[in-house]
Amino acid sequence: MVQIDLTKLTLVGAGESLRRGDWRATELVEAHLSAITERNPSLNAYLEVFAAEARTRAAALDEKKQRGETLPPLAGLSLAIKDNILIKGHLASAGSRLLTPYRAAYDATVIKKLKAAGAIFLGRTNMDEFAMGSSTETSAFGPTKNPHDETRVPGGSSGGSAAAVAANLALAALGSDTGGSIRQPAAFCGVVGLKPTYGAVSRFGLLALASSLDQIGPFTKTVADAELLFNAIRGHDPLDSTSVSFSGFQPPASSLQIGVPWHFFQDNLSSDVLNNFKQALKRLEQAGHIVREIDLPNIKYALACYYVLMPAEASANLARYDGLRYGYHESGQDLLGDYLRTRGQGFGLEVRRRIMLGTYVLSAGYYDAYYGQAKTVAGLIQTELGRAFADVDAIATPTTPSVAFKLGEKVADPLQMYLADIFTVPANIAGLPAISVPSGKADSGLPLGLQLLAASGREDILFALGKDYEHARPLS
Amino acid sequence: MIKGEEVAKLASLARLELSPEELIKVGHDLSAILDYVSELREVGNASVTTSPNLELTAPGNSKLGLVVTPAVAPPPTNVWREDTPTVSEATREELLAAAPATQDDYFKVKKILG
Numbered sequence: 001m002v003q004i005d006l007t008k009l010t011l012v013g014a015g016e017s018l019r020r021g022d023w024r025a026t027e028l029v030e031a032h033l034s035a036i037t038e039r040n041p042s043l044n045a046y047l048e049v050f051a052a053e054a055r056t057r058a059a060a061l062d063e064k065k066q067r068g069e070t071l072p073p074l075a076g077l078s079l080a081i082k083d084n085i086l087i088k089g090h091l092a093s094a095g096s097r098l099l100t101p102y103r104a105a106y107d108a109t110v111i112k113k114l115k116a117a118g119a120i121f122l123g124r125t126n127m128d129e130f131a132m133g134s135s136t137e138t139s140a141f142g143p144t145k146n147p148h149d150e151t152r153v154p155g156g157s158s159g160g161s162a163a164a165v166a167a168n169l170a171l172a173a174l175g176s177d178t179g180g181s182i183r184q185p186a187a188f189c190g191v192v193g194l195k196p197t198y199g200a201v202s203r204f205g206l207l208a209l210a211s212s213l214d215q216i217g218p219f220t221k222t223v224a225d226a227e228l229l230f231n232a233i234r235g236h237d238p239l240d241s242t243s244v245s246f247s248g249f250q251p252p253a254s255s256l257q258i259g260v261p262w263h264f265f266q267d268n269l270s271s272d273v274l275n276n277f278k279q280a281l282k283r284l285e286q287a288g289h290i291v292r293e294i295d296l297p298n299i300k301y302a303l304a305c306y307y308v309l310m311p312a313e314a315s316a317n318l319a320r321y322d323g324l325r326y327g328y329h330e331s332g333q334d335l336l337g338d339y340l341r342t343r344g345q346g347f348g349l350e351v352r353r354r355i356m357l358g359t360y361v362l363s364a365g366y367y368d369a370y371y372g373q374a375k376t377v378a379g380l381i382q383t384e385l386g387r388a389f390a391d392v393d394a395i396a397t398p399t400t401p402s403v404a405f406k407l408g409e410k411v412a413d414p415l416q417m418y419l420a421d422i423f424t425v426p427a428n429i430a431g432l433p434a435i436s437v438p439s440g441k442a443d444s445g446l447p448l449g450l451q452l453l454a455a456s457g458r459e460d461i462l463f464a465l466g467k468d469y470e471h472a473r474p475l476s
Numbered sequence: 477m478i479k480g481e482e483v484a485k486l487a488s489l490a491r492l493e494l495s496p497e498e499l500i501k502v503g504h505d506l507s508a509i510l511d512y513v514s515e516l517r518e519v520g521n522a523s524v525t526t527s528p529n530l531e532l533t534a535p536g537n538s539k540l541g542l543v544v545t546p547a548v549a550p551p552p553t554n555v556w557r558e559d560t561p562t563v564s565e566a567t568r569e570e571l572l573a574a575a576p577a578t579q580d581d582y583f584k585v586k587k588i589l590g
Contacts, residue, residue, distance in 0.1 A: 088565070102574060105566035241555040304513040315490060322491070324585050326574035335586040336491070344493025352494060353502050356486045357509060360478075363489070373516045380519065414505050415512055 006031035007168040011077050011225040014171055018076045021065070025058035025076030025120070028171075032078050032122055036169050044144045045154075045163040047083055048091060049123040054078070057120045074232055075118035080170035082161050083124045084131055084207040085216065087111050094207045095127040095139040095157075098346030099327045108205020109240065110174065110216050110233040117232050122170050125160030129348045130318065131181055131209040133157050134420040137411055138350040145407070146188060148446055152404040155185030155420075158219070162189040165219045172229055173219040178209045179306050180399075180424025182217045183436040187399035187449025190438045192220045192466070194230060195424075197456050198431030199244040201230075202237035210313035211242075213306075213428040223437060223466035230459060246457030252393065252464045258284060258452075259294035259392035265423065269401055272443045277398045280439040280450040280469065284396075287468035294388055294395070298380050302426040305381065307418055308361050308374035309429075315358030321346065353414065382430045389455035394465055397423045399436040399449030427453050435462040437469055477507040 006028050009017070018025060033051055040046050061075050081087060084094040086104035088111075093099040107115070114121075128138040136144045136159025144159040146152040147167035154163040158175025162185035165173050175182040177195035186193025194217045201216045208214060218229035236245040260281065266274065281291050323329035323342030330341035347355070361370035388395060401422060410417040427434035433456070436449035450469065454461040483503040487494050494502060568581065577584040 105570045105574065107565065238557065241557070298519065301516060301519055304516050307509060308513050308516070319491075323576065325571075325583055329576040335588055338586060339491040340488075340493040343491055347492065349498060349502070352487075352490075352492045352498075353505055355490045355492060356483070356502060357506055359486050359490045360506065360510070363486075369517070370510075370513065373519075374513070377516050377519050415508050418509075 005168075007035045007171075009171060010221050011074075011171050011228050012222070014077060015074065015228075019071065024065075025061045026055065028076055029054045029058040029078055029120060029122070032170060035167075036122065039147075039167055039169060042145065042150060043147060043163055043167060043169075044142050045125055045160045045167065045169055046080065046123040047093070047095075047126050047141055047160070050090065050121055054120050054122055061118060061120075072116065072118035074114065074228075077119050078122050078171050079114065079119050080123060080125045080161055080164040080173035081111070081121050082158050082173070082175045083127050084176055085111060085174060086205040086207070087121060087124070090124065092124070092207065093140070094131065095129045095136075095141065096346065096348070096351070097140040097328055098321050098323075098343070099207075100140070102327045104205075106205065108216075109202035109237045111205060113233055113235075119232075125158070125164055125173060125175075127160055127175075128157035128181075129351050130207070130314070131157040131176055131178055131214075132314070132350050132354050134180065134184055134417055135405070135407075135410065136160060136185070137407065138348055140348060143407055146404045146446075148190060149404070152406055152446070153188065155188035155400075155404060157181040157185075158193075159185050161219050162186055162191060162193065165189070165191045165221060172221070172225055174216055174229075174233075175219055176206055176209075176214055176216050177424075177428065178213045178215075179310060179428050180421040182219065183399050183424050183434060183449065183451060184420060186219055186436040187438070187451075188404035188447060190441075190447030192218075192223055192226045192435065192437055193449075194218055194226045194435045194459070194462070195427060195433065196230060196234065196459060197246060197433040198428075199242050200234050200246060200433070200457070200459070202233075202235070202240040202243045204237055204239040208317040210310040211317065212313060213310060215428075223435070223463055223470055226435065226466070227459075227463045244457075249458065249460060252461045255288045255290065256393040256461065256465060257391070258289055258291045258465070259388055259395045260291060261294055261296040261299060261395065261397065264296065264299055265397060265401070269398065273398055273400075273402060273448060276439055276442060276448045277396075277450065281396060283469055283472040284465065287472045289465065289468065291396070292392065294392060296384055296388060296395075298377065298384050299426050301377050302381055302429050303418065303422050305374045305378045305429055306421070306425040307357070308370050309378060311354040311358035312362050312371050312374075313358070315355045315362065318347075318351070318355055350414070378429050381426060385426065385430045385432060385453075386455075393454065393458075393461050395453040397451045397453075399423060399451040403442045403444055403446035403448060423451060432456060433459045433462055435459075435466055437466045439469075477510055478503055
């Protein structure tokens with residue numbers, strides 16, 4: 001009998017073969033647990049593996065199948081979950097000492113949905129502390145390594161989830177994206193990453209970074225898998241009043257218009273990244289789509305907007321971490337001392353830096369100049385992108401300005417690190433869906449990604465284009 | 477751009493302890509970042525349209541006919557719900573168990589007043 005490596009399956013493939021009875025859920029889980037034991041010590045993608053629970057769930061599903069019962073739609077599909085998504089009873093640390101230890105008292109809505117669908121959680125993955133970072137180097141538990149080159153970062157903040165999928169340590173994973181934290185690591189690790197439309201997926205049970213920008217989304221090996229996982233987690237949730245069920249769109253045409261804002265990047269990208277992007281566009285043209293130049297004059301301000309709005313919201317969202325009701329606690333001389341020491345020791349420097357930045361831009365005397373102005377410019381960018389989508393069906397950019405950088409390369413200069421998000425933040429600012437699809441390798445042999453944005457609620461356009469791109473891609 | 481005392485004041489406002497070295501480093505970082513984000517001031521007195529601007533358009537190359545597409549985002553609508561209590565998934569015991577100090581059904585903290 002031919003031995004198939006079950007960790008190389010896709011969600012769609014694994015689902016079909018489990019239903020056919022080619023193998024059991026237990027075998028799928030064991031294959032992943034072995035792979036994790038072998039590779040995780042060097043990659044540090046997983047902070048914790050839920051081996052016992054995964055085995056129990058798999059066994060229960062296998063018994064269900066034995067009895068001839070219908071299996072739920074995602075039965076047995078083995079997923080990795082980012083450490084900032086709550087799974088009741090499990091530790092959740094958001095990559096931080098400040099939530100060590102904290103055991104989730106409830107399930108995030110996405111987790112409830114996935115449990116009901118029969119999915120199996122293999123463990124929780126490493127991330128930049130409180131999702132603040134683009135390299136997974138600010139994690140209190142050490143960085144994750146890029147599976148393609150372990151001297152390099154996997155990207156961030158969802159580096160653990162990206163690395164897990166890239167190294168076949170999970171069939172797929174969930175991450176969160178506030179300024180690119182799904183798409184950028186997806187590009188660096190050579191996997192698919194989707195940031196849904198703001199509101200498409202419930203944020204209930206996601207430890208908040210910036211409430212007007214955060215979204216949970218999938219990391220997968222294929223676009224069809226991203227569509228499957230997105231459909232499983234999407235939908236209005238009464239527990240998240242910003243969530244919306246999008247529907248009622250006409251299916252995408254077979255030939256779509258793709259706008260490219262060349263002015264935004266063509267002069268400041270290395271030639272191999274630019275060529276990779278141009279090749280990716282050629283493949284979309286081969287598939288019958290039309291690539292046109294568009295002008296987005298204010299998009300270059302998106303990063304500055306982001307680094308005002310996100311820290312402002314983070315400073316408010318992280319005020320709850322005071323050590324009085326959960327997590328880490330350090331005692332001071334008085335209550336104020338408790339706060340200062342708990343937060344001072346529990347939060348890493350990047351987190352404290354961003355909280356202080358947020359405090360500054362929200363403070364009296366600076367509020368209008370920074371926060372007020374950033375809100376105005378964000379509105380302009382939203383309008384500008386909205387108008388673009390009256391003209392084109394999708395917008396394409398490279399996902400990142402470069403391949404994965406070396407560990408330690410950008411830690412000393414926060415601003416250099418922030419520039420890694422330059423192409424990803426506009427989608428968060430405007431609340432639009434965006435996907436990164438692996439677009440081959442740079443000269444160095446490291447992965448790159450093609451980013452596509454669509455109008456609000458139009459993940460279907462992203463999936464259609466992504467699949468066309470995958471099918472047009474030459475075999476290599 | 478941002479002075480030493482301002483950095484210390486920010487840390488105190490945000491209830492964060494920083495070492496003297498950290499205060500200096502963060503002061504430099506914040507100055508550099510604030511410098512960068514100040515480019516937002518270049519964006520003149522632009523007026524932002526938030527009212528819906530519904531246009532009949534044919535999105536892209538759609539051959540499926542005209543579709544009504546908002547050219548700009550529709551105005552936000554408020555989301556209401558009834559103010560009725562429901563049973564939480566987390567029990568009081570579970571929530572209290574996470575705290576460093578409790579007494580009866582209360583979180584115990586150092587003196588707030590006086």
